[in-house]
Amino acid sequence: xxxxxxxxxxxxxxxxxxxxxxxxxxxxxxxGQKVLLIDLDSQINLTTMMISEGxxxxxxxxxxxxxxxxxxxxxxxxxxxxxxxxxxxxxPVKKVTGVDLLPSSLDLIGLQERISALRVNEGxxxxxxxxxxxxxxxxxxxxxxxxxxxxxxxxxxxxxxxxMADGYIIPTIPDVLSTYGIPQIQTxxxxxGEELGRSIVExxxxxxxxxxxxxxxxxxxxxxxxxxxxxxxxPVYLAESNSIAASAQFEPYGTLxxxxxxxxxxxxxREITKNIMxxxxxxx
Numbered sequence: 342x343x344x345x346x347x348x349x350x351x352x353x354x355x356x357x358x359x360x361x362x363x364x365x366x367x368x369x370x371x372x373g374q375k376v377l378l379i380d381l382d383s384q385i386n387l388t389t390m391m392i393s394e395g396x397x398x399x400x401x402x403x404x405x406x407x408x409x410x411x412x413x414x415x416x417x418x419x420x421x422x423x424x425x426x427x428x429x430x431x432x433p434v435k436k437v438t439g440v441d442l443l444p445s446s447l448d449l450i451g452l453q454e455r456i457s458a459l460r461v462n463e464g465x466x467x468x469x470x471x472x473x474x475x476x477x478x479x480x481x482x483x484x485x486x487x488x489x490x491x492x493x494x495x496x497x498x499x500x501x502x503x504x505m506a507d508g509y510i511i512p513t514i515p516d517v518l519s520t521y522g523i524p525q526i527q528t529x530x531x532x533x534g535e536e537l538g539r540s541i542v543e544x545x546x547x548x549x550x551x552x553x554x555x556x557x558x559x560x561x562x563x564x565x566x567x568x569x570x571x572x573x574x575x576p577v578y579l580a581e582s583n584s585i586a587a588s589a590q591f592e593p594y595g596t597l598x599x600x601x602x603x604x605x606x607x608x609x610x611r612e613i614t615k616n617i618m619x620x621x622x623x624x625x
Contacts, residue, residue: 343377343484344621346544347506349491349499349530350513351522356549356579358386359588360512360613361490363601366432367614369439370597374485374618377427379473380445381407381502383453386589387490388444391431393591400428401446407473408446411498414472415455423476434594441484443477449498456497466536467504469497474505486621495529503533507625508542510617514550515561515578524570544620545573547613550581573620577612580605 348361361378368374380387388397388406400406410421423443431442460468481487489502503509511526513519527543534541546565552558565574579585584602594600598607 343481343487344508344625345481345487345489345506346617346621347489347491347502347509348512349503349509349526350511351493351495351526352513352519353493355512355514355519356585357493357512358382358390358490359585360510360547360549360579361387361488362390363588363610364614364617365440365486365488366434366437366597366600367611368486368618369432370434370437371611371614372618373439375439375441375483377441377443377477377480377484377487378431379407379443379477379487379489379502381449381473381498382445382490382492383447383449383498384492385445385447388442389591390589391433391440391442391591392428392444396428397444400426400444401448406444406446406448408448408452410476411449411452411456411472414469415452415459421476423480427480433591434597434600436596453496453498460497470500470504473501477505486618495526495533500533503530503541504537506541508544508621510544510547512547512549515548515558515565517557517561520561520565527570542624543572544617544624545575546571547575547617548578551578552581575613575616575620577609577616579609579613582606 348357350357365376365378368376405426413421428442430438432440456469491499491502530541565571588600601607
């Protein structure tokens with residue numbers, strides 16, 4: 342079965358979606374893995390990184406997004422078709438052929454409250470959190486890894502991602518504001534795992550937008566490594582760069598170096614991916 346990893350952060354702008362997309366593409370092109378991306382974030386950034394905005398609009402109009410799945414749950418319908426909704430070989434990088442995508446939708450914004458109400462009505466802390474897992478079950482064995490990009494909260498849609506996860510990573514910029522919510526994430530995931538009767542393993546913190554000339558960044562990383570509550574800070578940091586920022590735009594690339602940059606960024610993302618896979622193989 343696939344190893345399922347969620348990417349989660351309570352702070353926006355830390356590179357959560359960029360890390361998710363990049364790790365999937367490197368898993369495929371550099372390590373020969375078959376990967377399913379699941380975009381649970383209503384901002385649809387991961388979706389529009391992997392397919393064009395026009396293609397997303399067409400899929401959304403046809404109901405071929407995760408909004409249909411969660412709408413089924415609250416309305417008692419059965420319109421979601423997982424096979425039809427999965428978009429195959431979605432990366433804009435020509436060399437990447439092993440990444441599929443379950444797209445998100447802006448409609449998840451309104452559905453979040455309805456899923457919350459469903460959980461309250463059912464009266465159990467684990468109510469309505471297995472919607473995603475049940476939907477993915479028929480196709481999960483086809484993949485080596487399933488990577489889930491969660492919204493920047495721990496609401497019911499995020500809990501659906503965590504409920505099917507074996508482990509999680511937390512991308513963070515190494516500064517005070519970006520790292521502030523990490524203990525809250527860890528505590529909530531630990532509690533949620535206990536509610537489910539199993540553990541959801543922390544694979545590590547991924548340092549993003551790193552500035553080697555910043556004393557604040559260096560000090561923050563040192564403090565994170567000394568923090569007894571932080572299990573693992575991955576040893577390779579993704580430096581801040583224009584090419585990484587530009588990778589969020591959907592446009593064709595021939596290679597991963599063309600997309601992410603060849604002034605160290607390719608090597609950094611490759612090593613980050615390798616480290617995540619190593620942690621997953623050891624712990625999951």
